[in-house]
Amino acid sequence: MLQKLNIGIVGFGCYIPKFRIKIEDIAAANNQNVELLKSALLISEKSVPNKDEDAVTIAVEAAKTAIARAELVPKALENDAKTEDNNSNESVNNFNKTKIGAIYMGSESHPYAVKSSASILGEALGIGNNFTAADLEFACKAGTAALQIVSGMVASGMIKYGLAIGADTSQGAPGDALEYSASAGGAAFIIGKSGKDNNGNEKTAANILYTLSKTTDTPDFWRRNTQKYPTHMGRFTGDEAYFKHVIETTQAMLNETGFKINDFDHVVFHQPNGKFPLSAAKTLGATKEQLKYGIVVHEIGNTYSGSCLLGLTNVLENALPNQRILLTSYGSGSGSDCFVIETTGLLPETQKIGKKLLNHLSNKVYVNYTQYRQMVEMIH
Amino acid sequence: MYRESPIIRWRRYPERYRLEGNKCTQCSKIYFPKAYLCECSSKKFEPHQLKPRGKILTYTEIKSSPEEFSEMTPYCVAIIELDEGPKITTQIADCDVSEIKIGDEVEMIFRKFLASGDEGIIHYGFKFKKVEENTSLNLKN
Numbered sequence: 001m002l003q004k005l006n007i008g009i010v011g012f013g014c015y016i017p018k019f020r021i022k023i024e025d026i027a028a029a030n031n032q033n034v035e036l037l038k039s040a041l042l043i044s045e046k047s048v049p050n051k052d053e054d055a056v057t058i059a060v061e062a063a064k065t066a067i068a069r070a071e072l073v074p075k076a077l078e079n080d081a082k083t084e085d086n087n088s089n090e091s092v093n094n095f096n097k098t099k100i101g102a103i104y105m106g107s108e109s110h111p112y113a114v115k116s117s118a119s120i121l122g123e124a125l126g127i128g129n130n131f132t133a134a135d136l137e138f139a140c141k142a143g144t145a146a147l148q149i150v151s152g153m154v155a156s157g158m159i160k161y162g163l164a165i166g167a168d169t170s171q172g173a174p175g176d177a178l179e180y181s182a183s184a185g186g187a188a189f190i191i192g193k194s195g196k197d198n199n200g201n202e203k204t205a206a207n208i209l210y211t212l213s214k215t216t217d218t219p220d221f222w223r224r225n226t227q228k229y230p231t232h233m234g235r236f237t238g239d240e241a242y243f244k245h246v247i248e249t250t251q252a253m254l255n256e257t258g259f260k261i262n263d264f265d266h267v268v269f270h271q272p273n274g275k276f277p278l279s280a281a282k283t284l285g286a287t288k289e290q291l292k293y294g295i296v297v298h299e300i301g302n303t304y305s306g307s308c309l310l311g312l313t314n315v316l317e318n319a320l321p322n323q324r325i326l327l328t329s330y331g332s333g334s335g336s337d338c339f340v341i342e343t344t345g346l347l348p349e350t351q352k353i354g355k356k357l358l359n360h361l362s363n364k365v366y367v368n369y370t371q372y373r374q375m376v377e378m379i380h
Numbered sequence: 381m382y383r384e385s386p387i388i389r390w391r392r393y394p395e396r397y398r399l400e401g402n403k404c405t406q407c408s409k410i411y412f413p414k415a416y417l418c419e420c421s422s423k424k425f426e427p428h429q430l431k432p433r434g435k436i437l438t439y440t441e442i443k444s445s446p447e448e449f450s451e452m453t454p455y456c457v458a459i460i461e462l463d464e465g466p467k468i469t470t471q472i473a474d475c476d477v478s479e480i481k482i483g484d485e486v487e488m489i490f491r492k493f494l495a496s497g498d499e500g501i502i503h504y505g506f507k508f509k510k511v512e513e514n515t516s517l518n519l520k521n
Binding site: 018019050051052053054056057060061111112120123124125126359363365378 | 393394397398400429451452473474476489490491492493502504507512
């Protein structure tokens with residue numbers, strides 16, 4: 001039986017670059033059948049980072065929204081802090097970003113091979129210097145790996161708050177199948193202890209109840225050091241890679257916790273394209289209604305480490321209090337992390353401020369294929 | 381290839397990354413960049429985190445740029461007045477210059493400034509972008 005966690009999401013936010021390219025334009029440049037591609041991928045357009053954007057700038061903007069929302073955490077924390085340290089004269093004003101004790105950022109497009117992205121984030125966000133930090137890589141699941149690490153540190157009491165981020169400016173070689181999906185975006189989560197204060201105020205917008213993972217050595221997708229674009233094994237990335245890990249990990253979570261798939265109001269899977277999460281949901285018995293807010297790939301593309309975390313952000317921006325969310329990531333190489341999350345009565349308050357995923361989706365400018373190549377060549 | 385000492389940039393991270401200026405402890409006047417002598421003659425200051433919002437006072441499009449910015453060219457540069465008073469020169473990101481107007485509200489965004497070739501340090505810093513309707517970040521700083 002899995003141990004129930006005592007932690008939750010205090011703040012959350014996302015960022016998606018403003019520019020988009022339509023799948024038609026990429027297909028025309030590569031002389032491919034657009035209708036065939038659209039029906040195979042269920043993606044109509046994807047986000048494109050500007051020349052001055054990278055995984056770090058995306059992560060900073062996502063984290064700013066997460067911090068703004070976390071600042072809404074109620075007086076519960078003030079009361080807690082006074083109880084914990086009666087001798088302190090420190091004025092505790094709810095959540096304080098300088099109390100973030102860890103930053104873990106997952107990405108497969110960290111701007112440096114050697115120099116921490118997370119340290120740049122800490123400086124840009126102005127959280128001070130009293131935090132531990134590291135950059136993570138596990139293909140598309142590095143963001144949920146960050147979420148697990150930070151969750152563990154908060155649950156153990158090592159830190160009071162932690163910031164977990166998944167952000168990417170994904171790579172796809174010109175003409176490759178990945179070129180139609182690899183996009184840019186990211187999501188950030190601030191994790192803190194869950195529960196209520198004496199007045200019944202929730203400390204978190206959503207509680208992470210359980211997490212569980214599966215990992216195998218599967219050669220479905222990789223990028224060697226110094227190589228610009230990844231290599232993948234085509235159809236092998238399906239059954240033996242994505243589906244095996246997503247389905248088995250989700251089933252293991254259901255077995256361990258005793259939940260059934262229809263106990264969840266929202267279900268989110270890693271979304272390398274529009275079809276894979278739909279097929280996984282069908283196999284697991286999840287309905288389209290459960291996927292309503294969790295699939296965001298159609299208009300954004302695959303943001304790699306940000307992919308399912310953008311789905312989770314959209315769910316949190318639309319969910320009601322006391323709803324249950326199932327999240328399963330997938331990272332090539334290969335592994336899946338599964339989470340059971342339950343929203344609280346504080347969620348509607350956090351939904352009132354900050355730029356939502358929907359705002360990012362509606363604020364867009366299309367670029368043509370030449371502009372797109374110039375923009376991504378600058379970054380990769 | 382353009383190269384600037386990473387150390388010189390590093391000394392200005394609070395200013396470049398977070399828009400940190402300073403405030404006169406005597407008359408409360410806010411400065412950006414940091415001042416060392418206030419117009420009230422005081423030399424006593426405290427760090428001050430400026431609110432990341434302002435309005436465009438004037439702007440221009442740079443079509444012939446210094447070498448280090450050539451890959452971003454053309455780009456828009458504006459003088460903006462921050463909500464707390466200081467006026468600064470900044471790039472306006474993600475914009476079509478034909479859609480920029482004097483008086484437009486702008487907000488700070490963290491962007492890559494330039495990279496010193498393929499081997500050197502990547503310089504990050506603030507730029508500003510137009511505030512889109514109904515999407516205010518409502519951020520405190």
